[in-house]
Amino acid sequence: MTRYIIRRLLWGVLLLIIVSALLFVFFRILPTGDPAALRAGRLQNPKVIAAIRADLGLNKPLITQFWIYMKNLFLHFDLGYSYYSSASVKSLIFDRLPATISLVLGGAVIWVFSGLAVGIVSALRPRSRLDRGSMGGALVLVSAPEYWLGLILLYAFAADIGQIRIFPGANSYVGLTTDPVKWFTSLILPWLVLAAGNAAIYARLIRGSLIEVMGQDYIRTARAKGLSETRVVLRHGVRSAINPILTILALDIGVLLGSAVLVETVFDIPGIGRLNYDAITHADFPVVQGTVLVSALFIIVANILVDIAYAYLDPRVRYS
């Protein structure tokens, strides 16, 4: 098992190197604005731009630039400096991480519990009115875009522009350590928006999975033992049905940590997705590279965690 984990970690590192190289190639080859010109701002004379170019190392041959970039990245964990604000990309990302993590993990808690509850109840009474109703509702929620749902909720409940002003609106995020209560209330609406679509998907997933599991022979055995139906469903049914969902959950969280951009933008939460979005609009290469790399890192880590978790969740899975 240890060897398996080490092998997976090494693969993860290799994957990160490949992603970094691809990023470099994309940003140098694809046509974008000239970073030196952008950085020069209003001082658009060739001398200044040339000086900036030399300063940023953009006048060196591409292969040298690549070598410097990779060396800084993997030997010094140096993501460079923002062309736009001159701040270190690493510090920019670390500043933004807590907001994104708060948003995604809080949302995940909501969508997992609500999705599972609805899905399990639906699965136990398939084709009942309750089942049809909740699955229909799930379809609506899945189809609702986050930016639309976010705006609707802001219009309805935000403290500044809402019809019923009960929740803080956009741009109200404060850090957990600054003010836990405000942190919590400011995230309620974003959490709900992020959770809505996912809860619907998870409800459908667990429903399908549990319906299948409840037809298994070992469920009949559990009933034949004289166990209560609650125990049969939760300990024998859900225990099996939840495995594929946990896998998807880890991946979803990994993906969202890098790309909760819609919710972060609608609610003006200073997170990674928002940072990435702003960096793209400013052609701020180092920041885009940094955020994309961090997203890739999250996804790779999530994948490794899923594989390891699987061995614990399903004893039949054995890694050699």
Added chain:
Amino acid sequence: MSPEEPLLRVEDLRVEFPTEDGIVHAVDGITYQVHRGRTLGIVGESGSGKTVASMTTLGLTRGQGAHVSGRILFEGRDLVALSDRELRAIRGNDIAMVFQDPLSSLHPFYRVGAQLVEAVRAHRDVSRSMARERAVELLGLVGIPDPSRRVDDYPHEFSGGMRQRAMIAMALANEPKLLIADEPTTALDVTVQAQILALMERLQRELGMAIVIITHDLGVIAEVADDVAVMYAGRIVETASAELIFSGPEHPYTWGLLKSIPTLDTPRERELVPIPGTPPSLINPPSGCHFHPRCPYAQPDHSIIDPFLEPAPGEPDHHVACLLAAEVRRRLWAQLRVGRTPAAALAEVGLPLAPPISDPSGLGGARA
């Protein structure tokens, strides 16, 4: 309760499942009894209703929307009328069940010991460690070597035979008075089958429980059953002691079953005779005797009259649901047992041959 009172008495049990295609008459009015310490074998083809009948005994068909009527008297209580909660107290406690495929019947994510502990603690208020001791004891009882170590194995780490032993151990956890074994050996190798049957017989002797064994395999019946009920299309067509079923069967379907199994003492050149046709649809079963479309001895009125399970003359414990006269049946069997074909036997007895089966599925033409 008098000692002669059967442990389980099923009276006119009917189980129907409403489906989109119509009502499935899975069990169509069966009556049988199981006596303490004895083994009843229920034999029949797949789809004859034998599994549904026994699942219904434990109320396991309730969740599937089954309509159940009739009575299932267990120690004088009617299981059909019990609430889910009352029935749950009996399941796995007074009546336990063993299923066909032990691998899929054990939960793949829990250790064998944990599943045994759960069975014990479902009905007894004992500590986890006491239940675990009991689990080890049970695994030893069913012949699992090194039970104190194997108790922590997962089902996939057991062999097929060991898994079925573990299933039996689980069923025995609370010393049931009745064990229902549904095709317990079908998924196992032949040598392992014999071990499992021997185990069940030994446990029955030691624990004194009654067993209902459901099988399509007359070899299993010969091995373990004291009494036999032959099921066809949701009905019992013949009941007798196991001895009598093999020596003097009276129902043409039982004859068909006996003629379709190979035995070592029949000459090799004598052909096995499969029962022609296929089991009928339980949504729209044949009229009259359900077996008449496949019966070589059926007479014209057999598609109209419904036979009852009646005692065979001179054999009070032998019941047959056949429209042929008992005397005719015995003469036919006398011919068949010496190897005559059904046609030859009929000629000897002086009855006309039934028309050949026009609709082998037995679905439509049967009613005509």
